[in-house]
Amino acid sequence: RLAAGRLGRVLELAMAPDGSRAAVASHDGRLLLVERESGEVREVDRSDNGDVSGLVFSPDSGWLAWSHPGPRPLSQLRLANTTDLSVTEATPLRFQDYAPAFTLDGKHLAFLSHRSFDPVYDEHVFDLAFVESSRPYLITLAATTPSPFGPQRHGRAFEVSDKEETPDSEGAPATRIDLDGLADRIVPFPVEAARYSGLRAARDGVLWLRHPVTGVLGAARATPDDPDPKTELERYDLAQQRLEHLAADADHFEVSGDGKRVLLWTDGKLKVVPSDRRASNDEDSDSNITVDLGRVRQTVDPAAEWRQMYEETGRIMRDHFWRPDMGGVDWDGVLDRYRPVLARLATHDDLMDLLWEVHGELGTSHAYVTPYGGFGNGPRQGLLGADLSRHEDGNWRIDRVLPSETSDPDARSPLAAPGVAVRAGD
Template sequence: TLIDSCEKGFIEDAVWSPDSRWIAYSFKNSSETTNIRLASSDGKTKLDVTSYGGIDYCPSFDPNGSYLYYISRRSLDPVYDKILFDLGYPTAARVNVVSLRKNLNSPANMVPESYAGKADEKTRFNIDADNIGNRIETMPMEMADYEKIFSDGSSVFYLEFPPEGAMKYYLYSSSKRSSGTLKAYDIKTGKTRVVASGISDFSFSGDMKKILIDSGGKYRITPSTTTSMGFSPLPGMPGAPEDISIDVQRIRFQVDLKSEWSEMFREAWKLMNENYWNPEKVKKEWKKVYDMYHPLLEGISTRSELSDLIKEANGELGTSHAYEMGGDITDIRISRVGKLGIQVRFSGNGFELNKIFRGDQSNPEERNPLLFFGLDLEGSTITSIDNEMINSKEPLGKHMLGKGGYFVNVNFSAKGKGHSVTVKAMEDDRRTLYRDWVEANRSYVHRKTGGKVGYVHIPDMGPMGFGEFHRLFIQEYRKDGLIVDVRWNGGGHVSQLILEKLRREILGYDFPRRGDPDHYPAYSVNGPIVALTNEMAGSDGDIFSHSFKLMKLGPLLGTRTWGGVVGINPKITLVDGTTVTQPQFAFWFKDVGWGVENYGTDPDIEVENGPSDYMNHRDVQLDRTIDEVNRIIKEKGKIIPELPERN
């Protein structure tokens, strides 16, 4: 039986009523909004509980069938950003409740018993549809980021998360959000208690006496009951209920690899069949691809061959972002090489330290531990690590194997003097190297332009790239011109947010008594903007590069971009943890239509860094971009040439 369908997006959060005759769910009524809908299990009746225009989700019936709870983002009380002049809504959720029958007191209001009357416990579950939206009330919890609710009849349990950075959860990250707090609001007393903290999710048992707690993939069972004091102490506190930990590592089962691989191939094919952006193309070609590749399953004998098979099948669609990655490829444990954030070459009796890469020492993921001691170590020689002498037959990495995140003792020799330092080796030094490269480029641009031109690099169009853009942009936008470098941009989805700022044209100034005048609109550049791209700028990096030209923000220099603009939502994994993606969101431009996919976008001025340029540490592309922005400044000058005198 078809209960309901949605053309705007997904139907989510479906739950059954206590008598199993109704289903409540979140219905996507536009690209941006959702409402709560009820539908009878026979599909004959559908009822919108909440109006359109908000974001309503996670409905939950109380066990008596009298109320329907849900979370709503409609009360918009913006929060000022701490870095930029901007506002957002990190805590926009409220818990609401709707009385399903007329003449019921709302659990949102503690009506005195003398007024409340007696509830008829024998009343059969029923929904009074007339004016149901008028019976919505807001529960007395503060606005926050709520993700899930459940009622056991006497209390409302809700999962609350604090505002967090997005970088560690972005895209293919395996990190699971585990900073939530499960709270319970007692309907009778109006008191709130903390049930558990540091959690990701929760589920109730059928009798509602136990709660399964998920804490970042670690599971435990805890009682849901309230103590006589009106709250349950946290685990470890006196009087706390005894939790039962579940060790999922103890689960053992036998896997028929051939059967598992066959199921994984079919599942990958099915997901593409259901999610690929062009249904007509899939309908025409995808069954033929299955018939072509499925027989080859009989011939594979390793997990990596299955990966090859899925990738080859996906490749028949000729579309970007059709990935297969991860999974149960090997059980070999990787031992990572510890990093010191240095560049070395072997010389005589050790490794000569040519360069110490400098990150921002205030950022823990960038700081170089060797800089802490204030020693001039560049040009010195590393002679031993943890008392292991260096020789020409072993790379430096061998001495640092498995030492990432651990303390190591490093001995240096310089001009007959020795130094011994003990530092905590980095597990990953890419952020340190990246910061060093960006700051070197920025200093180079400042030096070549007499401080008149700013430089910003955007590594991707995700949370990291958004942060990197603003980190530099707020320092550089006041200059006479700006270079925006998107070479090697890994894509994402925030290009439009960045372009929105770059397209602001200065209209005037806001003069304070003290300090520099502020540009109006805020962060508008008072001069030309030039963008630099290359063949490794892809996905949203493609979109940024092409949009920069379309919006006529300035000339685009470099080389033709990557050419992949059919986006993905990589949230589905196969049975062994393999991530498979389906190109779901195809990008169309008003000038070239679908033409950026599988081609990229051409720069206005083509400049290429050749192999000899890389070898000799020359950045011809950046030099040409500096020349171009200097030329425009010389020809056109600032938008507003000089600051006015105060009257």
């Protein structure tokens, strides 16, 4: 075990391509580098405004990039040299910059940012809103590297030194970064502003998820039973200068180390597909593989799991509570008082009830316990939307049919539907 007890609670971990070190984002805002051979832990940076995220190494493992939070909702990209740990601000703290990724040739740093300010008029009230404000951007790391979207793309190329084009001893392309004027070399991808997440570098391009704009109530769907619009997996081909749609239903994805394959969670299935063309919905092939999760077997000791979950809940609340003194509550005493109940738990639901009781001792809001998988929607109870009364003759009479609300598809009595012709008194 490396660095046991020195990392805090690990929120995110990234391994350098050469395997020499790992970057760790800790729960207390620290960004750490852990050396694989020696176990040495070095602090790269620290945040007082939340957790650092989006840890990613350059292809030659010489640089580390991440999203560093500022006062909400701002965040910026930072770069660190993994040798001397010098830190540089890659983007100014003016926007929400996130999801950095070095292109596989080591020449660019791509990222997502909320910096598109084109408001949309509201149709009900006289107001404006920024509905789709994010866009992918790219930083040319060397001052002599042209923008892949600029006029030099098909004109006379800049002259580059042999050193820049020479791979290192491990075969990975060397990443050269000219820190002066770095933020001035930010250029947008030629795609429309939307809602993006999960940017990753792949072979000859960059992948990301594009999310649809949906209402919070679901009333805008064609029918109440229709599913929500799906998130799409898109790819921008830097060589061909074009946007491609790889999957119409993508929940999560990760790119393989060589950038050639994508592990894709789509429509309840885990698939391995190529990173440079649309995923096929047909039968499996050499290039399109569905992972059979039914073959996975795991031995679980529920009682041991519940004990671990109880103790970890206590640590998380202690480390993240909004007051250092836990609101005057003896938190260790609370955990000790409820701990004997663990021996009497019979189901996972019992554990959830126990954790609710423990949280309740703090007497504060925003302290939740959410079971695995969430609460779900479950079957809904249908109602007639009418007042009924039973008469002496044993028959039921309709006293009133509630009026329908045409703006809400779910607020309609089935007795008021066209063709039913039911009236009060029937």
